[in-house]
Every structure is written in C-alpha cells, then in structure tokens.
Amino acid sequence: MTRPEEAAEPAERVLLVESRADRTALAAFGQGLPECSAGEVALFISYNYADVPVGRRYDCCFRRSDEADVTWVTTTVVAVTQQFRHPWDTIPHGWKTLTVLRFEPEIPALIRDLPEAACWFDQRISVYVSDRATWEARGGTGAAR
Numbered sequence: 001m002t003r004p005e006e007a008a009e010p011a012e013r014v015l016l017v018e019s020r021a022d023r024t025a026l027a028a029f030g031q032g033l034p035e036c037s038a039g040e041v042a043l044f045i046s047y048n049y050a051d052v053p054v055g056r057r058y059d060c061c062f063r064r065s066d067e068a069d070v071t072w073v074t075t076t077v078v079a080v081t082q083q084f085r086h087p088w089d090t091i092p093h094g095w096k097t098l099t100v101l102r103f104e105p106e107i108p109a110l111i112r113d114l115p116e117a118a119c120w121f122d123q124r125i126s127v128y129v130s131d132r133a134t135w136e137a138r139g140g141t142g143a144a145r
Contacts, residue, residue, distance in 0.1 A: 003093035005050040010137040014130040015058070015091070016046035019123035021098055022116035029098050032081030032088070040078055040102045044117060045091060046125050052077060052091040059132045061103075061110045064125055067140055071108040075129050078102050096120045101129065 005013065021030065021042040036042060056077045062070040079100040080088040091097050103111065110127050117123050130138075 001093065003050045005052065008050045010134055012049045013134040014049065014128040014138075015052070015099075015101075016048075016125045017061075017111070017114065017127040017129060018044040018046050018120060018125055019117035020044075020111070020114045022118055024118040025098065028118070029081060029083050029085060031085040033079045033098065033100055036100055037102070039104060039106055040100050041107055041111060042098055042100050043111070043114075044120050044123075045097045045099045046120070047094055047096055048091045050093050054078065054080060054089050058129050060135055061108055061127055061129050062135060062140070063110060064128060067128075067135070067138055069110070070135060070140060071110050072132075073106075073108050074104040076102045076104075 021044055026042060030042060033042060054077050058075040060070050060072050061075065077091065077099060080091050080097050082095060082097050091099055114127060115123050
C-alpha cells in the first residue's frame with residue numbers, strides 16, 4: 001500500500017536507522033546497491049513512514065534515546081534495495097530496507113558509531129534521520145552542533 005509523505009504526521013517523518021550493514025549483509029542483500037562513495041553508508045532502515053523517493057534530502061540525525069542529541073547534516077537517500085536484491089526508486093511505506101544515505105559534509109559520529117549487522121532486527125532502532133520541522137514537531141530542543 002502506498003502512502004505519500006504528506007499523509008504522515010510531521011512528527012512521524014523519520015527514517016528509523018537500525019544499524020550499519022556489514023560485509024555479510026552487503027554480499028547477501030546489497031547487489032542492488034552501488035558502491036558507497038566518501039560520505040555514504042549502507043544502513044538497515046526499519047519500517048518506513050511513507051514512500052520516500054531516492055534523492056530525498058533531510059536536515060539532521062538524532063538519537064532515539066535522547067532526541068536533544070542532534071547533529072545537523074544534509075542527508076540524501078542515494079539508493080534502496082531489500083532482500084530481493086533489486087534497486088528501487090523509493091523506500092516504500094511499511095518496508096524495511098537496506099538504504100545508502102549520503103551525509104554532507106561528512107558521516108556524523110551518530111552514524112559512524114552505530115554497530116554493524118548482518119540483517120534487519122540484529123540491532124534496535126537507535127538513530128532517526130529527519131527534517132528540522134519534524135525534529136521540532138517531536139519536541140526537539142538541542143543546540144545546533
């Protein structure tokens with residue numbers, strides 16, 4: 001079932017990051033993904049809030065356990081696949097995906113420090129990626145870093 005981003009409440013509009021994908025995951029599921037360039041990382045994304053197209057940009061990352069711990073970084077959806085190993089043009093609503101995100105100017109510590117995993121469900125959701133408006137709608141109060 002498709003769901004446009006506008007149908008999601010502003011506070012729901014977060015990518016739920018579980019972990020970084022390890023070599024085993026990339027070999028098993030990542031054939032539909034390009035090689036990661038500098039500033040890019042393949043991540044396990046949990047059940048998605050809406051259909052999010054490749055090219056979608058976000059403003060920040062923050063910890064699930066402490067939403068005030070925010071890092072302002074331009075984040076772009078670069079590529080998406082799932083266990084079927086085919087590239088997709090969206091992160092579909094309600095799906096778990098293996099997604100390459102590009103972080104500019106660099107991959108933030110919140111993402112670099114995530115554990116690596118071989119599959120979905122290996123780690124709990126620990127980082128959110130969103131826009132400033134979503135972070136604020138969730139009650140964000142952290143200082144810019």
